[in-house]
Amino acid sequence: MLGRSVGRLMGSARLAAPAGAWIDRSRSVSFTFNGRSLSGFRGDTLASALLANGVRLVGRSFKLHRPRGIWSCGLEEPSALVDVGAGARRTPNVRTTLLPLEDGLVAQSVNCWPGVGFDLGAVTGAFAPLLPAGFYYKTFKWPNWHWFEPAIRRMAGLGQAPTAADADHYEEVAAQTDVLVVGAGVAGLTAAVAAARAGARTMLLARGAQLGGALGWCADPAVSALTQQAGELGVEVHTRTLAFGVYDHNLVCACESLAPEGALDLPACVLRERLWKIRARSVIAAAGAFERPLVFPDNDRPGVMLAGAAMKYAGAFGVACGQRMVIAANSDGAYAAARSLAAAGLEIVAIVDRREGSPAAEGARFRVLTQATLTAVAGTRALRGCTVAHLAAGNVPAAGGERLACDLVLNAGGYAPAVHLHSQAGGRLRWLPESAMFVPDGPAPGVVSVGACAGVFAREAAVSHAAAVGEALARGHTPPAAPVDGGGRSDALTYVAGVPGKQFVDLQNDVTAQDVELAGRESYRSVEHLKRYTTTGMGTDQGKTSNINALILMAGYTGQAPAEVGTTRFRPPFAPVTLGAIAGRRVGELYRPLKRLPAQAWHAAHGARFETFGDWRRPAAYPLPGESLGQAAQREAAMVRARAGLFDGSPLGKLEVFGPDAARFLDHMYVGTMSTLAIGQARYGVLLNENGTLVDDGIVARLSAQHYWVNTTTAGAERTAAAFEEWLQCEFVDFKVLVTPVTSCWSNVTVAGPRAWQWLAACGFDAALAPVTMKHMTLRESAWEGLPLRVLRASFSGELGYEVNLPVDHAEALFTRLWKRAPEFGAVLYGIEALQVMRIEKGYLHIGTDTDGTTLPGDVGFARGIERKLVNFVGRRSLSRPAARDAQRPQLVGLKSVDGRTLLAVGAQIAARPAPTLAEGRVTSSCVSPELGCPVALALLNGGSERLGERVRVHHLAAITEAQVVKTPFVDPAGERVNG
Amino acid sequence: MMQLPCPWCGVRDETEFVCGGTTHLARPGLEASDAEWGHYLFFRDNPKGVHLERWRHSFGCGAWFNLARHTVTHEVLAVYGMTEAPPCSGAA
Numbered sequence A: 001m002l003g004r005s006v007g008r009l010m011g012s013a014r015l016a017a018p019a020g021a022w023i024d025r026s027r028s029v030s031f032t033f034n035g036r037s038l039s040g041f042r043g044d045t046l047a048s049a050l051l052a053n054g055v056r057l058v059g060r061s062f063k064l065h066r067p068r069g070i071w072s073c074g075l076e077e078p079s080a081l082v083d084v085g086a087g088a089r090r091t092p093n094v095r096t097t098l099l100p101l102e103d104g105l106v107a108q109s110v111n112c113w114p115g116v117g118f119d120l121g122a123v124t125g126a127f128a129p130l131l132p133a134g135f136y137y138k139t140f141k142w143p144n145w146h147w148f149e150p151a152i153r154r155m156a157g158l159g160q161a162p163t164a165a166d167a168d169h170y171e172e173v174a175a176q177t178d179v180l181v182v183g184a185g186v187a188g189l190t191a192a193v194a195a196a197r198a199g200a201r202t203m204l205l206a207r208g209a210q211l212g213g214a215l216g217w218c219a220d221p222a223v224s225a226l227t228q229q230a231g232e233l234g235v236e237v238h239t240r241t242l243a244f245g246v247y248d249h250n251l252v253c254a255c256e257s258l259a260p261e262g263a264l265d266l267p268a269c270v271l272r273e274r275l276w277k278i279r280a281r282s283v284i285a286a287a288g289a290f291e292r293p294l295v296f297p298d299n300d301r302p303g304v305m306l307a308g309a310a311m312k313y314a315g316a317f318g319v320a321c322g323q324r325m326v327i328a329a330n331s332d333g334a335y336a337a338a339r340s341l342a343a344a345g346l347e348i349v350a351i352v353d354r355r356e357g358s359p360a361a362e363g364a365r366f367r368v369l370t371q372a373t374l375t376a377v378a379g380t381r382a383l384r385g386c387t388v389a390h391l392a393a394g395n396v397p398a399a400g401g402e403r404l405a406c407d408l409v410l411n412a413g414g415y416a417p418a419v420h421l422h423s424q425a426g427g428r429l430r431w432l433p434e435s436a437m438f439v440p441d442g443p444a445p446g447v448v449s450v451g452a453c454a455g456v457f458a459r460e461a462a463v464s465h466a467a468a469v470g471e472a473l474a475r476g477h478t479p480p481a482a483p484v485d486g487g488g489r490s491d492a493l494t495y496v497a498g499v500p501g502k503q504f505v506d507l508q509n510d511v512t513a514q515d516v517e518l519a520g521r522e523s524y525r526s527v528e529h530l531k532r533y534t535t536t537g538m539g540t541d542q543g544k545t546s547n548i549n550a551l552i553l554m555a556g557y558t559g560q561a562p563a564e565v566g567t568t569r570f571r572p573p574f575a576p577v578t579l580g581a582i583a584g585r586r587v588g589e590l591y592r593p594l595k596r597l598p599a600q601a602w603h604a605a606h607g608a609r610f611e612t613f614g615d616w617r618r619p620a621a622y623p624l625p626g627e628s629l630g631q632a633a634q635r636e637a638a639m640v641r642a643r644a645g646l647f648d649g650s651p652l653g654k655l656e657v658f659g660p661d662a663a664r665f666l667d668h669m670y671v672g673t674m675s676t677l678a679i680g681q682a683r684y685g686v687l688l689n690e691n692g693t694l695v696d697d698g699i700v701a702r703l704s705a706q707h708y709w710v711n712t713t714t715a716g717a718e719r720t721a722a723a724f725e726e727w728l729q730c731e732f733v734d735f736k737v738l739v740t741p742v743t744s745c746w747s748n749v750t751v752a753g754p755r756a757w758q759w760l761a762a763c764g765f766d767a768a769l770a771p772v773t774m775k776h777m778t779l780r781e782s783a784w785e786g787l788p789l790r791v792l793r794a795s796f797s798g799e800l801g802y803e804v805n806l807p808v809d810h811a812e813a814l815f816t817r818l819w820k821r822a823p824e825f826g827a828v829l830y831g832i833e834a835l836q837v838m839r840i841e842k843g844y845l846h847i848g849t850d851t852d853g854t855t856l857p858g859d860v861g862f863a864r865g866i867e868r869k870l871v872n873f874v875g876r877r878s879l880s881r882p883a884a885r886d887a888q889r890p891q892l893v894g895l896k897s898v899d900g901r902t903l904l905a906v907g908a909q910i911a912a913r914p915a916p917t918l919a920e921g922r923v924t925s926s927c928v929s930p931e932l933g934c935p936v937a938l939a940l941l942n943g944g945s946e947r948l949g950e951r952v953r954v955h956h957l958a959a960i961t962e963a964q965v966v967k968t969p970f971v972d973p974a975g976e977r978v979n980g
Numbered sequence B: 001m002m003q004l005p006c007p008w009c010g011v012r013d014e015t016e017f018v019c020g021g022t023t024h025l026a027r028p029g030l031e032a033s034d035a036e037w038g039h040y041l042f043f044r045d046n047p048k049g050v051h052l053e054r055w056r057h058s059f060g061c062g063a064w065f066n067l068a069r070h071t072v073t074h075e076v077l078a079v080y081g082m083t084e085a086p087p088c089s090g091a092a
Helices: A002-007 A046-052 A120-126 A145-155 A186-197 A221-232 A307-317 A333-343 A420-424 A459-475 A513-521 A527-534 A547-558 A579-583 A600-605 A629-642 A662-669 A717-731 A756-762 A808-825 A832-841 A876-880 B034-042
Strands: A024-033 A036-042 A081-084 A091-095 A105-109 A169-182 A202-205 A236-238 A241-247 A251-257 A271-285 A289-291 A304-306 A324-329 A347-353 A368-370 A372-378 A385-390 A402-405 A408-412 A415-417 A429-432 A437-440 A447-449 A504-506 A609-613 A616-621 A645-648 A653-658 A682-688 A694-704 A707-712 A738-741 A746-752 A779-784 A787-792 A801-807 A890-897 A921-929 A934-942 A951-956 A959-966 B003-006 B010-013 B018-022 B050-056 B064-070 B076-080
Touching: A024 A046, A036 A046, A046 A307, A169 A186, A169 A459, A169 A579, A186 A202, A186 A221, A186 A271, A186 A459, A202 A241, A241 A420, A271 A420, A271 A459, A271 A579, A289 A307, A304 A307, A307 A333, A307 A408, A324 A333, A324 A372, A333 A347, A333 A408, A347 A372, A347 A402, A415 A437, A420 A447, A504 A513, A504 A547, A513 A527, A513 A547, A527 A547, A600 A808, A616 A629, A616 A832, A629 A645, A629 A832, A645 A808, A653 A662, A653 A717, A662 A707, A662 A717, A694 A717, A694 A779, A694 A787, A707 A717, A707 A787, A717 A738, A717 B018, A717 B050, A717 B064, A746 A756, A746 A808, A756 A801, A756 A808, A801 A808, A832 A921, A832 A934, A876 B034, A890 A921, A890 A951, B003 B076
Parallel strands: A024 A105, A169 A202, A169 A271, A202 A236, A271 A447, A304 A408, A324 A347, A324 A408, A347 A368
Antiparallel strands: A024 A036, A081 A091, A081 A105, A241 A251, A251 A271, A289 A415, A372 A385, A385 A402, A429 A437, A609 A616, A645 A746, A653 A707, A653 A738, A682 A694, A694 A707, A746 A801, A779 A787, A787 A801, A890 A934, A890 A959, A921 A934, A951 A959, B003 B010, B018 B050, B050 B064, B064 B076
C-alpha cells in the first residue's frame, strides 16, 4: 500500500513528514537513558524519543516490579517515570511523556536495581499471591514490626530524592482577571475569544507549549484562527502553565514551567518555575477528558497503550508506537484511531470491540470483531501478540480464542471527563450510564465547564456552547447548560471473567480487579475506603486513567450502581507541583527573617557571639579569646555584680498606652493595680489569659495622668499589643484608650552593677538620675546630648540598674560613649547568657520557661493581694476554680543539688521513685552561680511552697541527683543591691 | 484563601487577617458558677451554616470587625462593626 511504504523510515520507529508536527528534524538532540546514549529531535519529549529509538521497557511497577513501558502521551502517565538530573538538580518521578528533550539530558528508570532490564526486585512478582491489596495490614507484625521497617522503607517509593538543597529559583505572582479559561483546546479557545470579544479581561492557561489541546498537532484551521483572534483581542495567554487547584473565592493556582526538569545548570537569574495565584470573577474549565482503558488480563505489559496516545505520538512526534496493532475497543474513538494510524502507514490487525457493534464501524476497511475481548497478552517485555475471544453472557469469553500476532495493543475504552476543577470548587457530578462517565451536574460555584470536561464531545455543539458561556460570563449573565452527549456509547464493565492473569486497574500502584474484589469481600463499602485499602488512585497520577474503572468494579462487587459508589473527594493539586514553586522566594534567609538590633554592627565589632533568641539575633556573650560561651557568661555575670556591665535590651517590648481611660484599662488587663501608680512610679505586672494562665509580664510606668509606658517580654511584644487591641476594640468598647507599639522606635541601653551610676554620670547623664534622687522602680524623662530619654530604674540582674531608652538610631552613639569610659570602672559587656545566670540567681521567673500553659499567678507567688482588687481583670474568674485552689499544684521553688556540684538539667523530672512513675515536678531553669560557686536551679514542684527544706530526687537520663528545696533568691535575699 | 471585606480597606486576601472566632459572646461575670464559666471558656457552637465571627485586619488597618460567613460555601453574607447588631441571625 502506498501509505505504508511512505510512512515508515528505514530501521527506526520514526514516521516521515507530514507526521511529527511538533518536531524539528533539522535539530538533533542527544540524551542518556539508563547510561545509554540516544538521540532525538528538538520538540520531542523524552517518551517520544525513547519510542522512536525502539525503547519499550522503561520502568518497573511499584509493588510487583513488573516490566512497564510508556502508556500514555500526557500527564496521566502512570508507568513511564524517570529520575532526571544529578546532585542538587535531581528531580525524581518525572513523567517522560511531558519532559521536553534537551541536549545532555540524563534520565534513569526508577524502582529497579541494578537496572530496568534485570531487576532484583522482580522477585516480589513471584510472591504476588502473598501481596494482595492491604497485605501490610496483615503481615510484618511478629515478632516486631521494626525488624522489617528498614527494608520496607528502602523498597517504598519510586524515584530517589535529591540529597542537596534545591539550587533553582522560583517566584510567585498574583493576578486578577474577569474570566479565566483553563485549557486551550478548541472549546477553551472559543470561550476565551468570546469572553474577550464581549469586553471581559480574559486569561487563558494551557499546560502544554502549544495551543489546541487534542487538536494541537492537526494543523486545524479553526485552532489557528482562534489563536490569532485571541491575540488580537488581548487575551492574556500563558502556555506551559498548569492550573492545579481552585480554592476559596475563585482563587486558581497554577504552576508555569520556565525551564524543564533536569535541564543543565541555569544561570542564577533564571527561574525554573513560577507560581500563579489568580483571582478570577469567573472560571471556565475546558480541561478535556482522559481516556478510560479496558480491563483485561496482563493489560499492563509494555506495548499496551492508550489509543489517543498512539495517535498523538504519530501526529505530533512522528513516532510509530508499533507497526502491527490490535485495538481493544469500547468506544467509537477506536475507529477514528484506526483510520488515523492506518493513514500514517501502520497496520491495523483487528479492532476488537466489546460492544454489540457501532455505526462508526461502517465502512471501516479493517477486520472488526464485535462482542469480543482480549483474554491474554503475550510478551512480558515486548509485546508479541494477544488472544481474542467472543463474549458470552456475563462477561465470560468463549473457550479457546484466536491468537493474533501484533506488537501494539491500544485501549480505546471511552473517556473520563476531567472534572477535577469543577469538583474542587464544590460542583456536583452525575453518571451517564450509556457512556459510563461522570459529567458535571450543572455549574460549580464560580466554575463553568465546557467541551469534553463537561461531557460535550461533539465538536460543533462544544464550540457553540463554549462561545455562549464565554459571552455570558463576560456580561455577568447565567451561562447556558451544557449539551452533554457523552461521546457515544461505552460499556461500563470491561473486566473479563473466568480467565487467568492479572487484570490491572491502577498501573502505578499495581492494583488489580482482584484487589478491588478483595476489598468488597472484606466488607469495605465506601469508595474512600476502597481507595485507601487497595491504594488505587493514590499514585502520582492520582488515578486519572483508573479511578472510574475502580469504582465501576466496586459497584459490581457490592451490588450498587456506579452513581451510588461515587468518586473519592477531589483535592488539589491536580498534578504534582514542586515544593520549590510553592516556597517561591521564602527560602534560606527569607524562610524565617530574623530581627536585628539597631546597634548590631557595634556589637559585632566588639566581639559579640550572636545567637538566635526567638525572632532576634542577639549577643549571647562577648567571649574573650580562648573563652567558651559558658565561661564568658560566668565572667560577665561576676563582673556585673562586682563592678558594672552594659547590655542591649532593645528587643524588650514597649507600648505607649494613652487616654483618659488608660489607668482603668490597665487595671482591667493586669493582675496588679496600675491606676494607683504615682507619676514617675513603676510597678511589675503580669498578664493572664481568660483561663488564668500567665502569658506575659513586664514593668508598667506612669508618665502622666493619662500616659503609661508599658514593657512586655521580648517574645510577647506583638502578641501583647494585639491582645490590648482586641480587648479595647471588642470588649471595652467605651474606654477611650490608644495603644501604640513603639518597640522599634526606642533602643534600650541597660547599665547594671554597683558602679552603674558613677559610669553614667561620667558620660554626661543628669544628676537628677542619681540613686539618691531617683529611686528604684521609677521612670524619669531626661536628655543626653540633646536626645530625649526615658530612663527606668529597674533590674532583671538584681543589681543597681538603669534602662536607658533613647531614639533607636542613636544607640550606637551611647554604646560608644559608655564603652570609652568602661575601663575606668572595670565594666564589661554582657549578653543573654550572663543575664540568664543573674536572673536565675535572683529567682526571677521567665514566662514560658518557668511557667507553662497551666501556671497561675498563685503558683509563682504573684497572687498576694488579689482579693483586695475590685476590678474584674482578664482571667480573674479562672483563679477561683477548684483546681486553682488545689494545694498540690506545681509551684515555683528553688533547688540546690545536695552535693554542691551537680548541675541539674532543665527538664529533668522530679520523682520519689525511679521510672516508670508519676513525676511530681520538673527543673525549669538551671545554672552555675558564680557568686555562690555552686549550681542553682528553679523548678515547678507539686505543693512546693509547703516543702521548703525537703530533699527531692531529680531524674535525668540514667542518673538520679538529690536536691534540696530552698527559698529564692539565692543571691542578695534581702534585695538591697538594687538600691545602689 | 478567601477574600474578606475589611469595612475600612475593602476586599483583601485572607492572609492579611487574623480570625478571632465566634463573636457576640456573652462573658459571664465573677458571680458565674464554675460550670457557666467553663462553658464560656471551652464550648463553642460549630454550625454547618452561617457563623457570626470576628476578624482583625492585622496586616492592614488593624481594625476588628464582625462577619457573617457560611462555613460550608465560605460565602460572606454580611460585614458589620464590632458594636453593631448582626444583620442576620447566626443560626446553624
